[in-house]
Amino acid sequence: MTVGPTKPRVLIVGLGMIGASFAKALSLSQSATVIGLDAQPGVAEKARAMGIVDEAVTFSELKVSFDVVILAVPVLAMGSVLAQLKPWLTGDTVISDVGSVKGAVVEATLEALGELPSGFVPGHPIAGAERSGLAAAKSDLFDHHLLILTPLPTSSPTAVQLLTRLWQSVGADVVTMSVARHDEVLAATSHLPHLLAFSLVDTLARESENREIFRYAAGGFRDFTRIAASDPTMWHDVFLANREATLNILRRFQADLDVLADAIENREGDTLKSVFGRAKSARDYFTEILSSRQRHGDDIRKNLIAAPVRSGLTGQVEVPGDRSISHRAVILAALAEGQSQLRGFGSGSDNRTTLEALRKLGVCIEADDAGGLLVTGVGRLGLKAADSPLYMGNSATSMRLLAGVLSAQSFSSELIGDASLSQRPMERIQQPLQQMGARVDLSARKTAPVVMHPVTALEPLDYRLPMASAQVKTTLLLAGLCSGVSMRLQEAGPSRNHTELLLKRLGCPVHTDSGVVTLGPTSQWSGFNCDIPGDFSLAAVHLAAASLVPDSHLTVTGVGVNPSRLGLLAVLARMGARIRLMHHRDLGGEPVADIQVDYAPLVATDSEADVSGLTIDEFPLLFVLATQAQGVSRFSGIRELRFKETDRLKTMVEGLTTLGADIELKGGAVIIRGQNERPLDGGIVDCGGDHRVALAYVVAAQTALRPVIIRNSGRVLSAYPDFAEHALALGYSVTVED
Ligand code: S3P
Numbered sequence: 001m002t003v004g005p006t007k008p009r010v011l012i013v014g015l016g017m018i019g020a021s022f023a024k025a026l027s028l029s030q031s032a033t034v035i036g037l038d039a040q041p042g043v044a045e046k047a048r049a050m051g052i053v054d055e056a057v058t059f060s061e062l063k064v065s066f067d068v069v070i071l072a073v074p075v076l077a078m079g080s081v082l083a084q085l086k087p088w089l090t091g092d093t094v095i096s097d098v099g100s101v102k103g104a105v106v107e108a109t110l111e112a113l114g115e116l117p118s119g120f121v122p123g124h125p126i127a128g129a130e131r132s133g134l135a136a137a138k139s140d141l142f143d144h145h146l147l148i149l150t151p152l153p154t155s156s157p158t159a160v161q162l163l164t165r166l167w168q169s170v171g172a173d174v175v176t177m178s179v180a181r182h183d184e185v186l187a188a189t190s191h192l193p194h195l196l197a198f199s200l201v202d203t204l205a206r207e208s209e210n211r212e213i214f215r216y217a218a219g220g221f222r223d224f225t226r227i228a229a230s231d232p233t234m235w236h237d238v239f240l241a242n243r244e245a246t247l248n249i250l251r252r253f254q255a256d257l258d259v260l261a262d263a264i265e266n267r268e269g270d271t272l273k274s275v276f277g278r279a280k281s282a283r284d285y286f287t288e289i290l291s292s293r294q295r296h297g298d299d300i301r302k303n304l305i306a307a308p309v310r311s312g313l314t315g316q317v318e319v320p321g322d323r324s325i326s327h328r329a330v331i332l333a334a335l336a337e338g339q340s341q342l343r344g345f346g347s348g349s350d351n352r353t354t355l356e357a358l359r360k361l362g363v364c365i366e367a368d369d370a371g372g373l374l375v376t377g378v379g380r381l382g383l384k385a386a387d388s389p390l391y392m393g394n395s396a397t398s399m400r401l402l403a404g405v406l407s408a409q410s411f412s413s414e415l416i417g418d419a420s421l422s423q424r425p426m427e428r429i430q431q432p433l434q435q436m437g438a439r440v441d442l443s444a445r446k447t448a449p450v451v452m453h454p455v456t457a458l459e460p461l462d463y464r465l466p467m468a469s470a471q472v473k474t475t476l477l478l479a480g481l482c483s484g485v486s487m488r489l490q491e492a493g494p495s496r497n498h499t500e501l502l503l504k505r506l507g508c509p510v511h512t513d514s515g516v517v518t519l520g521p522t523s524q525w526s527g528f529n530c531d532i533p534g535d536f537s538l539a540a541v542h543l544a545a546a547s548l549v550p551d552s553h554l555t556v557t558g559v560g561v562n563p564s565r566l567g568l569l570a571v572l573a574r575m576g577a578r579i580r581l582m583h584h585r586d587l588g589g590e591p592v593a594d595i596q597v598d599y600a601p602l603v604a605t606d607s608e609a610d611v612s613g614l615t616i617d618e619f620p621l622l623f624v625l626a627t628q629a630q631g632v633s634r635f636s637g638i639r640e641l642r643f644k645e646t647d648r649l650k651t652m653v654e655g656l657t658t659l660g661a662d663i664e665l666k667g668g669a670v671i672i673r674g675q676n677e678r679p680l681d682g683g684i685v686d687c688g689g690d691h692r693v694a695l696a697y698v699v700a701a702q703t704a705l706r707p708v709i710i711r712n713s714g715r716v717l718s719a720y721p722d723f724a725e726h727a728l729a730l731g732y733s734v735t736v737e738d
Pocket of ligand 1: 323325327397468469470471474495
């Protein structure tokens with residue numbers, strides 16, 4: 001990957017483990033020319049000889065031009081290094097660092113340079129290793145690790161963009177947050193644990209003569225205190241540089257310890273149980289994130305290899321619970337009064353994100369004996385402030401829907417997300433929420449973090465949605481419900497109506513007529529039982545694959561067939577696909593059926609804006625099918641695809657072109673000239689971490705001439721954990737590359 005038209009020249013000062021690893025990765029990625037500088041004589045030259053940097057310089061001969069400088073020296077040394085560099089900095093130089101404390105770096109910069117230049121954007125990679133020295137430099141150290149940028153009010157967007165691209169080119173997931181928030185977060189998740197580990201080992205060592213006690217310590221002690229073997233000088237720097245934030249969290253921890261000490265002294269078993277129970281649930285969630293990342297989940301860099309099949313796809317399959325309904329059901333259950341039971345809750349990571357966020361907001365959600373969820377609702381005004389920002393991962397639905405709920409609360413909240421989510425538009429919810437009187441802040445680019453400030457009440461809303469979006473509609477309905485105000489929403493086009501159906505079931509005064517949704521003032525609803533049907537958008541993958549592969553006959557059972565989701569079926573019917581809905585039934589107010597599909601040759605079709613809201617997540621599959629249909633297909637009114645997990649118009653046109661399709665983007669429409677039975681070729685495509693795009697390529701590969709390697713498709717497995725297993729059983733050819 002290259003950054004911009006010309007390669008920037010990046011000066012890295014300090015070639016310790018982090019600096020040298022960044023240098024090595026950057027130079028390997030070919031995204032920059034890397035110049036190394038280290039205070040220790042000979043180190044930069046040695047790094048050049050080892051191929052870690054492209055050029056080596058010393059402070060005494062710094063007559064070299066550079067566009068970016070990255071300070072990879074200890075935090076307390078940053079000021080003096082910057083003072084030495086000052087004569088070589090221009091108004092355009094981008095300045096950043098890798099220090100684990102940000103407030104102190106900002107202060108040191110101000111002191112050294114007399115101002116905070118517009119190119120200055122502090123940074124911090126959340127990656128490290130115990131080993132040090134040039135030989136330990138690891139080019140994959142930042143691969144899929146977080147890089148936090150903390151732009152200042154003075155920072156220029158160009159500097160932020162350039163640094164973002166540089167860090168992304170070495171594999172990092174870039175997120176932004178304020179300096180204060182960064183220092184608070186790190187104080188809690190890194191600095192305090194180090195302090196505790198140092199202190200515990202010290203207490204025990206002094207407690208026992210000759211450190212004899214350690215001979216009896218087992219795994220727990222080892223796990224808990226590993227970090228007490230870290231570098232004392234470095235940590236002394238960190239605590240002095242991040243005094244305020246570490247003291248805050250330390251004092252809170254001391255108070256919590258006192259509670260436990262009192263509980264033990266007074267034999268208050270319930271207090272102990274409730275603290276340990278909460279902690280266990282939080283730790284289980286953390287373990288789950290870590291292990292699902294390792295297994296496959298968030299490891300978007302995993303590749304799927306899909307290959308042509310020799311015979312049809314056959315059999316029967318049941319897909320996970322509907323993602324959209326699961327989000328809505330668990331939120332409404334959390335805000336209900338009393339207990340709710342949800343069966344068939346979506347197994348994908350996005351649904352889990354909403355669930356964990358609600359737990360952090362004080363809702364008790366447990367698994368029941370039958371594999372369902374028991375949610376003890378707190379009432380629409382009963383949520384409690386979370387003690388840290390709520391991490392929404394890759395899930396825009398979680399972020400937008402929860403923003404609706406949280407914008408109506410009397411406490412503040414912050415929603416953050418991964419690199420892809422942090423680039424998705426949030427103004428679409430901010431604007432109408434503000435119209436209701438909510439106080440919602442976004443980044444300068446109108447993206448996450450989404451910060452909600454406390455309000456006492458919201459106003460009723462009469463609003464015309466600028467785009468067909470069930471997410472925006474639901475966000476507003478949730479804000480209206482929580483604040484008990486009425487609203488009238490005029491939709492720009494049809495979109496999924498799961499929220500409206502569920503609200504009607506709960507007895508809330510919601511009505512829909514000719515594209516207008518109205519909600520009357522709502523006081524409260526009670527807990528409910530809900531069976532969640534199979535996810536149509538996941539079923540659609542199998543419907544598309546079987547429509548494409550000759551001799552296929554398969555059935556997807558228990559699928560939600562709400563008409564507001566079935567745009568794909570209407571388009572496929574026009575294309576000649578053979579799809580039948582059977583065994584219609586009702587599941588908690590949502591229509592459900594088994595869907596049977598048989599292979600049939602397809603003809604081209606046109607699809608217009610009026611169906612796009614009903615087909616929104618299925619367009620990648622439709623594009624694939626159109627490449628194999630007879631004639632020219634034209635899909636218009638699909639601008640919203642630009643704002644999904646990736647710009648799906650761009651990713652799909654690029655990928656299918658690579659596979660030999662005749663596809664172009666013209667005047668906002670996608671035009672595909674069908675192959676008239678000429679198969680697609682194989683090749684390497686990149687889905688950019690977008691699971692729907694990856695699944696579309698898996699389908700494409702089933703009738704291609706050669707295998708298709710789908711890069712960055714690990715999220716398929718977090719969105720649809722059993723996909724590989726189901727695909728294998730139905731006869732697909734797809735493997736996950738290790
Ligand atoms: C969703 C609505 C759609 C869809 C997304 C889920 C929902 O997004 O693409 O996967 O659950 O409301 P938009 O409302 O932004 O179109």
